[in-house]
Amino acid sequence: MNNAPLYVVGLGPGDARCLTPQARAALDRAQCIAGYQLYLDLTPPELLRGKTVISTGMRHEEERCAAAVDAALAGRPTALVCSGDPGVYALAGLALETLEARDLLDRVPLNVVPGVPAVCAAAALLGAPLTHDFACISLSDLLTPWETIQRRLSAALEADFVCVIYNPRSKGRPYQLGQALAEARRFRRPGCPVGLVRKAFRPGQEVSVHALADFDESRVDMLSLLIIGNSESRALGPYLLTPRGYANKKRS
Amino acid sequence: MNNAPLYVVGLGPGDARCLTPQARAALDRAQCIAGYQLYLDLTPPELLRGKTVISTGMRHEEERCAAAVDAALAGRPTALVCSGDPGVYALAGLALETLEARDLLDRVPLNVVPGVPAVCAAAALLGAPLTHDFACISLSDLLTPWETIQRRLSAALEADFVCVIYNPRSKGRPYQLGQALAEARRFRRPGCPVGLVRKAFRPGQEVSVHALADFDESRVDMLSLLIIGNSESRALGPYLLTPRGYANKKRS
Incomplete structure (x- = not known):
């Protein structure tokens, strides 16, 4: 794999006290952070500062995943943020489907970082x-x-x-x-x-x-x-x- | 309420990187920590040091909850530790039942601190x-x-x-x-x-x-x-x- 990792990160319910150190580390490492605006608002601001932030509206999940995959492919560690846990009614599945559709499963390392679900x-x-x-x-x-x-x-x-x-x-x-x-x-x-x-x-x-x-x-x-x-x-x-x-x- | 709080704390899967700051703060505040030995082993050692640790075997959940309630009643902030989330096949329910059976619901403040479930x-x-x-x-x-x-x-x-x-x-x-x-x-x-x-x-x-x-x-x-x-x-x-x-x- 020559590309940067794609993290799908669970923010937990929203309070920074519920954000795991593992999730914080992934966000810290990411140079690009993509998310629905409400979830970006729940992300500690110091983790967004100086980074490329991709904000899309509700129901624009496919665009958001595609943009995140593009950023990882371009060599920038990228995080897709979800509230709660990324595997529960969130973007882990669509991220995987996006990598599959573009035949990138072997090229973009996917890291799902669990969170406290709603x-x-x-x-x-x-x-x-x-x-x-x-x-x-x-x-x-x-x-x-x-x-x-x-x-x-x-x-x-x-x-x-x-x-x-x-x-x-x-x-x-x-x-x-x-x-x-x-x-x-x-x-x-x-x-x-x-x-x-x-x-x-x-x-x-x-x-x-x-x-x-x-x-x-x-x-x-x-x-x-x-x-x-x-x-x-x-x-x-x-x-x-x-x-x-x-x-x-x-x-x- | 005149008594110390009883925290029921989710450790998450076990890696300290999955422990939320909220859970860490509760364990830090606790003077007494009760748990099944496997879960105490998953608790960061610096959070146990210098504290009363109540370790009970598997299936001794009732003893463990009773001892934790006794410690809180004696004025010591106390944490019951669970792996994963305390509400999923863990001790939040039994802690509440124990307080009810002893008519302590109004006297012991209960704080369930969520964790990343298994x-x-x-x-x-x-x-x-x-x-x-x-x-x-x-x-x-x-x-x-x-x-x-x-x-x-x-x-x-x-x-x-x-x-x-x-x-x-x-x-x-x-x-x-x-x-x-x-x-x-x-x-x-x-x-x-x-x-x-x-x-x-x-x-x-x-x-x-x-x-x-x-x-x-x-x-x-x-x-x-x-x-x-x-x-x-x-x-x-x-x-x-x-x-x-x-x-x-x-x-x-």
Whole structure:
């Protein structure tokens, strides 16, 4: 390989205190940093200073990846920044697809640098909503048919997974969350707790726990993540707790 | 609240370069650190020096949580360390249950500090196996009936989730992984890629991608994590890629 590395870097939820030293080192080494503007805003400014910064809008992921690959090919260590973890609804996959399409897999060394994903940031703020088996589902139907999303959500609810809802609601997609919650009500009791976290570990952070029956979807936007409990989850003070089974073990 | 805080801290996969500054700060502040010995071994030694260290064996989680709560009650900031993220198959839930059982929720401030979970560490090393919707399932039936685990696995496979298998195989449970793989073969083609990561970001790290049909389960142990692709996943050079749907989007 004669070319500079391409890093796909997870920034974590956004607070610099959640950025791993490994991610910081990759950003430090990069001469070119590409990202959606919101993610560049979450990148510590001292890591951007004096570098080529490629900023593209939302949904311009293909352009962004192509520009990052071009920069690496030109011999400049390059980082694509993602919020959370780069492997979870982010750019690790598209970076790999871009290298494949251009037959560059052997020429550009790819380094995926993991980060704290949004699901773990939200879970930490809610207490212990996940604990055991869980499923992550995005409600965005830009790249996945809505029927597939619905099928996954129903299956995960029926099999009693804790369900983590990414991309729950946007201005262009205000209706799917209502359908998803209606589906949840088929499989969970009215009091099943739903955790809502907005802007985890960022200014303006909001954390709340609601009963499924009363959940007001109008407060949800694209900066929100929802966690719907399993059949054993419950609200506990300000927390959402999914017990791991220790209590049952003692009883049996 | 008059008592010292109880931190439940995610160490990430184990390399100090994956430890967030937030987690480091919590460990720095703690006067008492409790954990399973393997996790204490992953904790940077300078953060343990001069502190009370409570080490308990595997499966002694309840003792460990009780001792940590006692230390916080005695006025000493205390950290319970977990590998990966504290909310994923780790101690955030039990810490909360312990505080509840002793009626201490209002007295001991609980701080869950997120970390890079094993699933994201493994995914980063495999390239982009997750990309989109995925389910995490533990094969350990210590706290969950095997029937529930099987039901979840079948549902997740059938609904075409990428399936992440935690705790795939131990000396005391050598048989379940074979049953899980047999179930996967019912729903996935023989060439479906299975990623195996052992000791991610630790000395002795092993990363490999296999065809489901040929997967040799004898190489799997409790330090391993498995990722079974969805119907679109494929091996790509040394990587495991689950495409996000961009290619389909272009074709349609």
